[in-house]
Amino acid sequence: MSSTTQTTPIPLSRKPVGRDSPETKTACIRTFGCQMNVHDSDRIRRMIQDAGYAEVQRYEDADLVILNTCYVRENAVDRVKGHLGELNRLRREGRVKRVALTGCIGAAEESATLQQTYDIDLILGTHNTYELAEFVGLPTMQETYTPELPGTEGGHNAFVTIMTGCNYQCSYCIVPTVRGRMICRPMESVLGEVESLVAGGTGYVTLLGQTVDAWRHEGKRFCDLLEAVSEKAPRVWFTTSHPSNMEDRTLRAIGERETIVKRLHLPVQSGSDRMLRVMHRGYKAERYRRKIEVFREAAPDGTLSTDIIVGHPGETEEDHEQTLRLVEDCAFDSAYIFKFSPRRGTEAATLPGTVPDAVVQRRFLEVLRQVEQNAFARNQRKVGGEEEIYIRHGSTEDGKAIGETWSGHAVHVATDLAPGNYVRARIESAGPHVLYAGEPSG
Ligand code: SAM
Ligand code: SF4
Numbered sequence: 001m002s003s004t005t006q007t008t009p010i011p012l013s014r015k016p017v018g019r020d021s022p023e024t025k026t027a028c029i030r031t032f033g034c035q036m037n038v039h040d041s042d043r044i045r046r047m048i049q050d051a052g053y054a055e056v057q058r059y060e061d062a063d064l065v066i067l068n069t070c071y072v073r074e075n076a077v078d079r080v081k082g083h084l085g086e087l088n089r090l091r092r093e094g095r096v097k098r099v100a101l102t103g104c105i106g107a108a109e110e111s112a113t114l115q116q117t118y119d120i121d122l123i124l125g126t127h128n129t130y131e132l133a134e135f136v137g138l139p140t141m142q143e144t145y146t147p148e149l150p151g152t153e154g155g156h157n158a159f160v161t162i163m164t165g166c167n168y169q170c171s172y173c174i175v176p177t178v179r180g181r182m183i184c185r186p187m188e189s190v191l192g193e194v195e196s197l198v199a200g201g202t203g204y205v206t207l208l209g210q211t212v213d214a215w216r217h218e219g220k221r222f223c224d225l226l227e228a229v230s231e232k233a234p235r236v237w238f239t240t241s242h243p244s245n246m247e248d249r250t251l252r253a254i255g256e257r258e259t260i261v262k263r264l265h266l267p268v269q270s271g272s273d274r275m276l277r278v279m280h281r282g283y284k285a286e287r288y289r290r291k292i293e294v295f296r297e298a299a300p301d302g303t304l305s306t307d308i309i310v311g312h313p314g315e316t317e318e319d320h321e322q323t324l325r326l327v328e329d330c331a332f333d334s335a336y337i338f339k340f341s342p343r344r345g346t347e348a349a350t351l352p353g354t355v356p357d358a359v360v361q362r363r364f365l366e367v368l369r370q371v372e373q374n375a376f377a378r379n380q381r382k383v384g385g386e387e388e389i390y391i392r393h394g395s396t397e398d399g400k401a402i403g404e405t406w407s408g409h410a411v412h413v414a415t416d417l418a419p420g421n422y423v424r425a426r427i428e429s430a431g432p433h434v435l436y437a438g439e440p441s442g
Contacts, residue, residue, distance in 0.1 A: 027053040027136075028062035032080060033070025035208055035239065037103055039159040040129060041068045044102065051136035059090055063097045064136070071104035071174050073341035080105060084118040091119075098122075102129055107178035109345070126164075126179050156420025157392065158202045162190050162225065163209035168242065170269075171279045172312060172340060172348040175210055182210075184217045187225055194232050203420045204390065205229065207238035213245040223250040230257045235390060237261045237408075240307075243268065244282040248294045255298030262302030263408025264295050269309050271326025272319035278351075279312060285326055292330045303333040303408035308367055311340040311360030314353035320363050324370055331374040333409070334433065337367050372432040379430035382409060386426045389437065391419050405435070413437040 027048045031041040044066055045055065056062050065087055070076040080101075090096040100122040105111055107125030115123050122135050165180040166173075194205055207229065209215065215222040222245070230236050236259050243266055254260050266288075270276055273284045295304060308323060327335070339360050342349040355363075382405075389403035389411050400412045403423070412434055415423050425437035 025051075025053045025064070026056045026062045027064040027066065028056050028059055029066045029068060030083065031068045032076060033068075033072065033104070035159060035206070036161070036210070037068055037070055039161055039208055040103060040126070042159075044068060044129065044132060047133050048136055051133075053136065059087060060095050064100065065096050065098070066100045066102060066132070069101060069103040069105040071108050071110075071178055071343070073338065074343070075341065077105060077110065081114070081118075084114065084120070088118055100124070100132060100135060102126075102132065104174070104178040108174065156202060156418075157204040157206070158197045159206050159208045160190060160193055160197070160229075161185065161208045162212060163215050166210040167214065168211065168282070169280055169347075171351070172309065172343065172346055174343040174346055177345055179210065182214060184215050186217055187220055187228065190225060191228055191232060194229050198233055201420075202233070204235040204237070204392075205233040207236070210240060211242040211245060212238045213241040213247070213250060221247070223247055223253055226250060226260070227253055227257065230259045233259060235259055235261060237263060239265045241266050243288050243291055246291055248291075251291065251295045252298045254295065254302065261404070261408050262299040262406060263305070264299075264302065265305045265307075266291065266295075267307035268326065268330075269307060270312070270315070270319065271323035272315075273322075275312060275315055275319045275323075278314055279309075279348075285322065289326070289329060299407075301407045304330065305334045305336070306330070306332050307336045307338065309338050309340050310363040310367055311355040313340070313348055313351035313355070315340075315355055315363075320366070324366060327367060327370045328374065331378060332371050333375050333378055335367070335371045337364055337371070339364055376430070376432040379409070379432065379435060382407075382427045382435055383430050384427065386424060386441070387411065387435075387437070389413055389423050389425060389440075391415065391417055391421050391423065394419050402434075403437075409435050411435045411437050413440060415440050 029041050029044055031037050048055065053064065059065055067080060067083060069080050087096055087099050098121045101111065101114065101120050102124045103126060105114070106123045111123045114120060122132070124131055163182055163184045165182045166176050167182045169176060197205060207226070213222045215225055226238060246266060254262055254264060268288050269279055269281055271285050276284060292304065295302065310320070387405045389405055391401050391403045393402040395401040395416050399414050399416065401415050401417065403411045403413050405411060410433065411427070413423060413425050417423060423440035425440040427435045428438045429436045
């Protein structure tokens, strides 16, 4: 996981459906970015299905193409521009009829230029996605398609949004601009959705939000919600957390509660107090280290991942050294390492002290190497043990499915069982990113 791959388009789960007859309306949804966007795409999928569209996987089979986009880094925008160019060509050939762009790019100023350049039919931000309903021929029903309601993913594994937006103002981040301030969903509403998902067969619930641990509602805090969910769902995870909101009580609950996967994603961004201050992260490296100590004590076998930005304006060699030291001390099991990308409208885009590309590249590789060394060493400790493995993705042609242990490790295991099932198997070897299990024993 140690890479900048979060903006890779995430394939959606449905099987391809072709054009059954010339009358069948077809739509293709392409998702870019984080799990939040995947979840938004589920809601979009529900709309197009309600409007009578069949979902297809290829642009050339679609009457309507919906690009649900990410704006966090510049390369995400470049990638979307590539898709828009391709769609213009298909439109000229009369294959694609209409194009809609939704998500974080839709909420940014740049969307107006994109609309003109690429002749996009509809642009929507993250708050008014429900207006897509009207575009596809449904009444505009804000109450039916707002984030408080579930998408259609369901199945064995479901995301449940517990909060939207973000109240932080990190120097580099466009999220507060495009997603707005934090809105927390009431506890009863979350629990109601979890109950109905579990009753419908969902075995794994992931609580979602930009800063899930900042969730609070009517005197209840995130840990209260997590504990309540862990009593209703057979398997629970949450992402993403902010170190300033992470309570020791939550870290202990991860270790104590049987149904919570012992995996923590806690973005640190930098190991230098000076940079953390420039970034307005609101904590010091020492406080972060202490949180990690509590987590490691609560769940010694658990997995810890983080986000790190290299090359933020003003980052010196000394700052970078401190990040390397923190990476070594925390021994992350994986990390998303991002090269700083200036986003118009953020404070960091105007700061002096640009770090030269070659230096950013070297720092990126140094952090990556450090993360992988630690991850490899930690994964080796799992070899020889028997694990209960939850199947997340069914087997590919080589007969290997991708699963997850209760400690949150990704495992390749030979089974043709469908996603949502559990197997037991011995871990035979390990790389820096995954574990490899032998034949399942049950
Ligand atoms: N809310 C989460 C948090 O504060 O940890 C992160 C959400 S953001 C969508 C995911 C990650 O993208 C961040 O943790 C950060 O590392 C990275 N990121 C955000 N803006 C960036 C930028 N302008 N350049 C490089 N990386 C960025
Ligand atoms: Fe962006 Fe910071 Fe909010 Fe995370 S906490 S979404 S990095 S502003």
